[in-house]
Amino acid sequence: MKDKAISLLQELTEAHSVPGHEDEVRAIFVNELEDCGELSADRSGSVFCNLDGEGPRVIVAGHMDEIGFLVQNITPDGFIQFLSVGGWWEHTIIAQRVEIRTRSGEKVIGVVGSRPPHFLPEAQRRQLMSIDQMHIDVGASSRQEVEQEFGISLGDPIAPWSPFTPLQREDWFMAKAFDNRVGMAGTIQAGKILSGGARPNKIILAGTVQEEVGLRGARTAAIHSKPDVAIILEGPPADDTPGFSRAESQGRVGGGVQIRLFDPSAIMNPRLAELAIRTAREEGIPHQVTVRRSGGTDAGSFHLAGEGVPSVVLGVPSRYIHSHNSVIDVNDYLHMVSLAVALVRRLDDATVKGLTRFL
Incomplete structure (x- = not known):
């Protein structure tokens, strides 16, 4: 399973799929x-x-999009001005390679x-440059060349360019878009495992759009799929690098799946969260529990759908997300898949009804 996981993660992270343009990951x-379902x-x-089955409807979902940019303008001398789609820290953008996908x-x-730096006064070197002051150089000499010879148009999506790379430490990898290609790979691999055995529920595997610009796709996905329970698979930020307190870390790379x-986007259903923690303990799956002061996931939209959908987020901690290069331990990913599968298998009708029995 590990070899397939690595191959799938490479294919997914190298795909070009910014919000609203998720075609390559969808494919x-x-x-x-x-061959697994409808x-x-x-x-x-x-x-x-949709996998065949009877019982409560359980959705296992990841979002297909990654943060990126769109072509906003092309200057007369052939430079591309751009805007962001998703949350960027401008310090991470300058001098990085990008890939523009044409129509x-x-x-x-x-x-x-x-x-x-030769052309920068001392004070300017310390300033943060905003995106509207930046440009992309594709080696063109005019707007006409950009449009007619390179085929680039206003509104074309732009993604970071960063090949999937093994690190020196075994099972550690660097790539763009582990947020959230780990969730997409996990949805696919968990789905394949669950399609082959008995379970007490009906499974919907989902890839949502436009999570990075306001959890948008999950809103319509919840209406389409009508789940009774939602398990969201994510690539959350690790907090185990210099500048963080190791004693307070809740997302350590190599520490197991994060629950x-x-x-701020969602309070997870406490009974479902406790079931996830208990399942991890009983199955011997390395895990770490987190309460986050910031950020959000598709659970923010799923948990408010209809009359409410009990939701929980399982994640693979990733260093340096929302940049060109993020880092994971693939074993954390494998633990996420194992926990997702084990949790789904415990969600029978009585258990699911018990998640929302308040009277």
């Missing part, structure tokens, strides 16, 4: 799961695979321009 989802999509572009599907490599209880 991987369909290709991997078309495929469908909602009108926002989220995609689903025809071609990819054009460029670099976010940086001014050499999130709270963030």
Whole structure:
């Protein structure tokens, strides 16, 4: 399973899928799961695979999009101005390579321009440059060349360019978009395992759109799928690097699957969260529990759907997310898949009804 996980993570992280343009990840989802169940999509572009079964409807979901940019303007001398889709810290953007996907599907490599320090006064070197002051250089000499020869148009999506790379430490990998390609890979692999055995429920596997710009796809996905329980698979930020207190770390790379209880977007159903923790303990799955002061996931939309959907988030801690290069331990990913599968298998009708029995 590890070799397949690594191969799938490479394929997914190297795919180009910024919010509203999730086609490449959607195609991987369909290709991997078309033999497992019935495929469908909602009108926002989220995609689903329904596995045969009886009982409560359990959705296992990850979001397909990654943070990126859009072409906002092309200058007369051929430089591209851009805007962000998703949350960026501007310090991480300057001098990085990016990949522009044209309407025809071609990819054009460029670099976010940086001014050499020779041309910067001392005070300016310490200033944070905003995105609207930046440009992308694709090696063109005019707007006409960018549009007619390179095929780039206003509104074209731009993703970071960062190949999937093994690190020196065994099972550690660096890539862009582990937020949330770990969730997409986990949804696919957990779904394949669950499609082959007995379980007390009906499973909906889902890839949602536009999570990075306000949890948008999960809203329509919940309407389309009508789940009784939602298990969200994510790539949350690790907090085990310099500047964090190791004693207070709740997202250590190599520490196991992360079980999130709270963030500003959602209070997880306490009974479901406790079931996840108990399942991890009883199954011997390394795990870490987290309560987050910031951030949000698709649980923020799923838990408010209809009359309410009990939700929990399982994650793979990743260093340096929302940048060109993030780092994971693939064993944390494997633990996430194991916990998702074990948790789903415990969600029978009585258990699911008990999650929302308040009277």
